[in-house]
Amino acid sequence: MEGHSDKLFQGQTHILHHTFSFINSMSLKCAVDLCIPDVIHKYGQPMPLSILISSLPIHPSKTTFIYRLMRILTHFGFFSQHKNELEVSYELTDASRLLLKDHPFSVTPLMQVILDPILLRPHQYYSNWLKNDDHTPFKMEHGVAFYDYVGQDPRLNDLFNDAMESDARLVSTMVIEKCEGVFKGLESLVDVGGGTGTMAKAIAKSFPHLNCIVFDLPHVVAGLQGDYDNLKYVGGNMFEAIPPTNSILLEVNGYCTTGMMKNAWKY
Template identity: 60%
Template sequence: METQGEVHASKLLRAQTHVWNHIFRFISSLSLKCGIELGIADIIHNYGQPMPLSQLIASLPIHPSKTSFISRLMRILTHSGFFSEHHGTPNEGEVMYVLTDASTLLLKDHPFSMRCVLQLIFDPVMINPWFQFSTWFTNETPSPFHSENGMGCWDFAGRDPNFNHRFNDMMAMDSRLVSTVVIEKYKRLLEGTESLVDVGGGTGTMAKVIVDSFPQLKCIVFDLPHVVAGLEETQNIKYVGGDMFEAIPHADSIMLKWVLHDWKDEECVKILKNCKEAMASEGRVLIIDIVMENKKEDHELTETQFFFDMQMMMILTGKERNEKEWASLILSAGFSNYNCFKLTELEVGIA
């Protein structure tokens, strides 16, 4: 039986481990970045079967002096759930690797590849503001991003084509997934609609999928001028640059995907009021965003929602909201009711 002193020491050591793991958490993220930049996931995928470590090393674009370190990189990536070890017969002896569901989402050619997210989030423009976080709490600067870069995120994107391109790629990735779900499970939301404005629709990924399934629908992709400049229109898709705080083009219905979480409550109410003025009396506003839920039984999903909320604080001036907060915004903008429905594991539609 442990003495009181031994119990205290055990708790102290466990607490120390917890602190160490959070201090070192960046190692998991940056090891993943390294693995993707080396092309490990695509190499294993193209091999077509469990890949021996020696074969993986021989296929990597690395210096011969670094071959002994790959097993250590694979160890942490396996521990993090991005690869799985496969053990063959005892005579083979060598560890082999296969992809997991997570690493599949990091393949170059996967239709929902998240490589663009990794590239954006680890851009120094996005990382460096975190070093301004505690200082930001002591001053009136709108966001740590503003403190670091001297301007807000949208102004910066308008001046930096590379950053703007990476941001649009990330939004297009999520739009491909969400649009597929909307078409497959919630076609009723768009049936009978003749015109739709996709507010903050980026380069039109969501609009393209929608009009393919609803050829009678005319879609306006409405975003900042630098986002839509030079994009090629089609018979069903028109690109319009403008400011959603001033006015939104008229249509039967309006879509807001990952838009309102960027803004403060009063700004969201203004956007929603402009939507109400712009849409037909029988139309609807379709909001696709996160609805915060603190589910103790799903720790990973809850943590993802918390991470998104912190990112909104860091980069912009918005936040993620629970259903009560969403209802307050919607009713304050003059709408009389709303319905929530699940889209992806992370996102909810509000119509």
């Protein structure tokens, strides 16, 4: 009976761990919204809790909650802490440095769009989605497909484009550094769903012989121009047609796949 009770307790613990795991991501979002990483970075040394609290735009009645917030984020490696006889102080870690607004590889825009309420709400209704014929939970919740919604919502459109651009900065650096041989010998490349062109810009700059096209929805590429002679923007729908090319590049959640195609789709 004692062993059975242990298993029940372990099972309950496992369930509650996953039930409350959303608190971790929401705590991280809270810290970014309050600019805590930037505040600590600007301080230039381990920042005492009292000074951190006084530097944040919070109500006086909520000051005690900052320590609790920092405990969660320190536990998960977003900050490191130092204690003396007076109080605890905080420093950035490698992870929280990537949350700085002016970091060249900041992931803050990506985190913000993923945790935006518009994108979070559909996750509440997976069971309902499985019972109907809607293509995605997003369309079931909002009435239109994700990219159609983004095209109608300037705030979300800007947030999403910033997120894709920030993600592509780090990815493009790694792709060019680790996969240089993939691009040798190619004459043309289409970055399908290339957004504002961060990835294609890096490739076009590194490989001047390669003609690059950023291909995305018309509202995404409207008004954009190539920074290099071998780069241009084309608007369209990848589910209908892709510009003629002998290679395509697809980036999905930070991973890139380059497909060589002698007979690419044509308009």
